[in-house]
Amino acid sequence: MCEARLVLWRYAPRIIVITGSVGKTTTKDAIYSVLADHVHVRKSEKSMNSEIGVPLTILGQGNAWKNPFKWFVNIVRGILLLIIPQKYPGWLVLEVGADRPGDISSLARWLRPDIAVMTGVPEIPVHVEYFHSTEDVAHEKLSLLRYVRPGGTVILNGDDVRLEGMKKDIKEKCLTYGIEGFNDFFATGASISYEKGMPTGMKFEMHHGGVSEPATLYGALGTPRVYSALAAVAVGKIVGVGQAAAARSLGASVPSPGRMRTLDGTRNSIIIDDTYNSSPAAALSALDTMREIKKMPPGQGKPKRKIAILADMLELGKYSAEAHKLVGARAATCLDLLITVGFRARGIAQAALDAGMPDGNIRQYEQNEAVRAGNELESELQKGDIVLVKGSQSMRMERAVEEIMAEPMHASSLLVRQDDEWLKKA
Structure with a gap:
């Protein structure tokens, strides 16, 4: 200094x-x-x-x-x-x-x-x-x-x-x-x-x-x-x-990685990569953006399903439970499929269920299963799907993005936390 x-x-x-x-x-x-x-x-x-x-x-x-x-x-x-x-x-x-x-x-x-x-x-x-x-x-x-x-x-x-x-x-x-x-x-x-x-x-x-x-x-x-x-x-x-x-x-200008950046996904899907970090305000804003995206009927080659992979929001202290419930309730209003990662994010899933989202449209994964969540979604992505991915830094949700992006060979330039020191971390 x-x-x-x-x-x-x-x-x-x-x-x-x-x-x-x-x-x-x-x-x-x-x-x-x-x-x-x-x-x-x-x-x-x-x-x-x-x-x-x-x-x-x-x-x-x-x-x-x-x-x-x-x-x-x-x-x-x-x-x-x-x-x-x-x-x-x-x-x-x-x-x-x-x-x-x-x-x-x-x-x-x-x-x-x-x-x-x-x-x-x-x-x-x-x-x-x-x-x-x-x-x-x-x-x-x-x-x-x-x-x-x-x-x-x-x-x-x-x-x-x-x-x-x-x-x-x-x-x-x-x-x-x-x-x-x-x-x-x-x-x-x-x-x-x-x-x-x-x-x-x-x-x-x-x-x-x-x-x-x-x-x-x-x-x-x-x-x-x-x-x-x-x-x-x-x-x-x-x-x-x-x-x-x-x-x-x-x-x-070219937007920074991990900040609501659009990426090509597999099978002509679109990823909204917001994986740099997460907070209640940012997560709610991202979901509002998902709501605003025009959804067209099948067969028109335009957005068909709105999907989000949402992970834990950390460093919220006493506000944590309330914040995850708010995000879950908002998710129920704008998504066709909700995928959560982490034990705090279970509150997102439960709140979405309570708000009327069908149980079959909600999937939950454990704390270190970002890769699995992305991998299992990749196998069923369709042309025109829009996928939002978001979570706090230590949830490493860029790993889920890498599983569903069309060009994973370019992950080092397109995704967050690609430095050697980050890649060495579990």
């Missing part, structure tokens, strides 16, 4: 920090896409958002995991960066997360962002297990705002009641984004785009200052992706990137 602080002092880049309980990585990637064609910018890779990952991003180094030699190399390269002048990015786009109280403050007090982006805090946020309440999670996220540089800008998800209510207390310039028309940057007509009857992305019209611009995002689904795009357009405006240029950059 000391080296990273010295590098910031040495090169004085402008800093953009993104936090929140939903959509951080997608928003970070969208911001990077908007800026990359216009300024020299670096972003946090993957989800390097901790007290280790953020300094590594500043130093331009990767995670050495448990390799002492690689850590030594990282240290040496950091020293060289301080001693020998190099071409350093003028902008850093950094994602900051909070597993426990104090995590964000400990980073923000020395990062001192020029732009702070707050993505939202849902009713039951991820990592709430380590906090007393949702309000404590929100307080931790909002602590970032205390460290914004004088003259800096705060960008909030204005549709989030918790965040919108904080606007009046923010001393720095504050902009909002969202679907609702009262925001500084807002979207209308957000909907799923289709090609040959199959879902391919999201389309919408974005508005700011009386100017409208159509936008289409390819390769991933869901309204949260529209929110991320709007946040990126707001950041672009501050940096000097116009709406039209931002829309072009967003349309050309």
Whole structure:
């Protein structure tokens, strides 16, 4: 961390920090896409958002995991960066997360962002297990705002009641984004785009200052992706990137693995890979997206069955049972087949059954049976099936995706957690 602080002092880049309980990585990637064609910018890779990952991003180094030699190399390269002048990015786009109280403050007090982006805090946020309440999670996220540089800008998800209510207390310039028309940057007509009857992305019209611009995002689904795009357009405006240029950059961007990304499945099915992580808000949003997908009658070569493989949502503490029931009840309203993995996910299955989903349309697997769940589904997939796969990180649901994807030989570039260290884990 000391080296990273010295590098910031040495090169004085402008800093953009993104936090929140939903959509951080997608928003970070969208911001990077908007800026990359216009300024020299670096972003946090993957989800390097901790007290280790953020300094590594500043130093331009990767995670050495448990390799002492690689850590030594990282240290040496950091020293060289301080001693020998190099071409350093003028902008850093950094994602900051909070597993426990104090995590964000400990980073923000020395990062001192020029732009702070707050993505939202849902009713039951991820990592709430380590906090007393949702309000404590929100307080931790909002602590970032205390460290914004004088003259800096705060960008909030204005549709989030918790965040919108904080606007009046923010001393720095504050902009909002969202679907609702009262925001500084807002979207209308957000909907799923289709090609040959199959879902391919999201389309919408974005508005700011009386100017409208159509936008289409390819390769991933869901309204949260529209929110991320709007946040990126707001950041672009501050940096000097116009709406039209931002829309072009967003349309050309490739979504990150495991975040509502569409993949080709076997037998011309479609996979919605949302396996990076899971939380109640994210799972409910993913199921809402499944509901929105147009379902056509058999014989038309279009979506036939809506299927979801849903695994445990972890780190929810006292909210766990309630959260899994909420997801199960929602699943019953939009799925033809529900597959659960893990003992907590049994609550999803039971809630779906209680909500009227036929018992024959629900299957349950044990804690470490992601591969089996995917393998057994693969044998019966049909042309036009839409399969959502989602679960918390340690449930390793990317393994289920690999079983049903059309090109498993490309798993290393298409799926999450394909580093050697992850692949070694059971």
